[in-house]
Amino acid sequence: MTKLKLALAGGLSAVALFATANAALAAGELHIFNWGEYTNPALIAKFEKAYDVKVTVDEYDSNETMLAKVRAGHSGYDIVVPGDYAVKIMIEEGLLAETRPNEMPNFKNIEARFVDVYWDAGRNYTTPWTHGLTTFAVNTDAYKGPADSIALLFDPPEELKGRIAMLDDMVSIIHAAERYVGVPRCTSDREELKKVYDALMKAKPYWRTYSVDSINKLVSGEADVAQTWSGSAVVVRQQLASVKFALTKEVMEAFSDNVAVLKDAPNLENAKLFQNFVMDPENAALTSDFAGYANAIKGSAAFFSADLKAAPELNVPADAATEFVPPCSAEVTALYNAMWTELRR
Amino acid sequence: MNRHLPRTFALFAGLSLVFLYAPILVLCSFSFNGGRLFHRWEGFSFAWYAKAIANEGFRDAAVNTLVVSTAATLLATVLATGAVIGLQRAGGRQQQFATALIGLPLVVPEVVMAIATLIFFSSLRNATGVDLGLGNLVVAHTAFCVPFAMMPIRAALRGVDPSVLTAATDLYASDTATRRHVLIPLLMPGIGSGAALAFMVSFDDFAMSQLVAGPGQTTLPVFIWAQLKRPLTPEINAMSTIMLVVSIALICLSMAVTARGKLTTR
16 A cells, blocks of 8 residues: 555656656747737747747737737737837736746846836836837938937928828827927926927928838838837938938937736746846847847847947937836826827818 | 710729729839838849748748638638528528628628627637637638628529529429539539639738737738838838739639639530
8 A cells, every 4th residue: 555655656746846847848839929020030049949949929010909919818929028008008907927027037137227117117027128219210311400309390491391201109299299398298287288289280281191100201202201219210221321310309208118928828937938038138139130129138239230239229328318108197198189189180 | 975985984994093003013013122121222133032931920921821711711602602592592581681690791890890709719718718729710701701702602693594493393303403413503603703702801801810810820911011110121012912913813713713614504
């Protein structure tokens, strides 16, 4: 009898051992859902090789598309890469797994200013993927003047009137107007909002289009100024040297995309491995090189390509001010919607 | 007066053709652009085709699209043919009701159908753990392809001379034999067009696929859409051109099959 029990116990512990060994090895699958053209195939190949995991990458075009699928539940994805405000929403709605990146080995590599961020204070859920700026790019063949102020969008010189392509992004445009007239973000003060509204209405005839691919309008020659993201400007400038990304004297809008694990992730352990993996300087550099965006990992710039190391879009001067803007209150957002409707009419 | 009519007609027809096809021609011609940027011509090259074909995401999406569209087309065509033949026997009100029900995807906004289907599959997974994988997309596509496939088949049925069927019965053909040897061959051109229509609708679909596709199930339209936020390269033109050529080839194939069907039934 005792022999049998012993054998049984031995067998059980062997099974347990096998199970834990398996968890550490974490062979299996990982399903990533990321923005389009944002995931370096070399990064995925490296992860697959290091952990013997088969990775699938699917892509989305906006936080809202991703949220719609995740909210329905059991999407089958493990990893999503939400923008900063979307992280906040997802944590509040209980959609993310508390994977505690702040206890992971590579956490020490995160730049201090990216730890206590508004969307995930102390990093209990997410790790940084990339971050960038939203200002505008100028075709210097068409416009020789200075491009150091957001006033170029709101009060352009004669030759740029009607030659400006904006993003189809209500929040970015209204925040830009707030910076232009010098009022706080998400202000609910009627007087201040009136100034913002007037600035938008004055600029309305100068703005040619509103689209996510504003940078393509610059390339095609449909516009000479395009409100855009730093990473897009990097990719285009590498081909078209006349494209210059503006670093403005006004505070600039910053955004950050983050690696998050879904609460209903089928491959939770592999997802955690991936979160730790992307905090490695060399791996973060693979993402930056591919996407043209900076990352928040110390020592990563040493692994950048020569072009990215010297990229003016990434090397923001120390005295330049940038800000991440939390979502405005529902009340202010309602006012934004009203202004946006007028602008787009 | 009347003599001017054909000329006016030709003018409008010409303008319509230019309006419809010029953008497609521009898109295709820029796929041979040697430069890195969309819209800036820098010499002729096939490089972007090589790059598109080497792009794993594109290849996977292409395979998914072909698998889903082919499976959905087969299923939808069989179901639509069965529905048309079956409904022919039903009474007026029953027929109207069933036709309206099957035709729902034609009137309900696509995005509403897509959200409903998304919620349906996620509840199914939640409640039973059942996940058909790519089968989810096949089922979803089949559902909205059936009414499209039915339209030409119903038109073909209207063209069938009832006396032919009566003749078959008079010659002691059973119901099954009449359907198999007389009715279905007569419907074949309609079935061919129905299949082609179903394929195109499924191949093109964006809203449904975007919401219903799970991990590793991205289809071509969804894949291409997700690239738009980044600066475009002629790779996207090459991908679109490949898609266009494949769909034209398949339509030609189906037209050829339909034409042969017409010949044999005569």
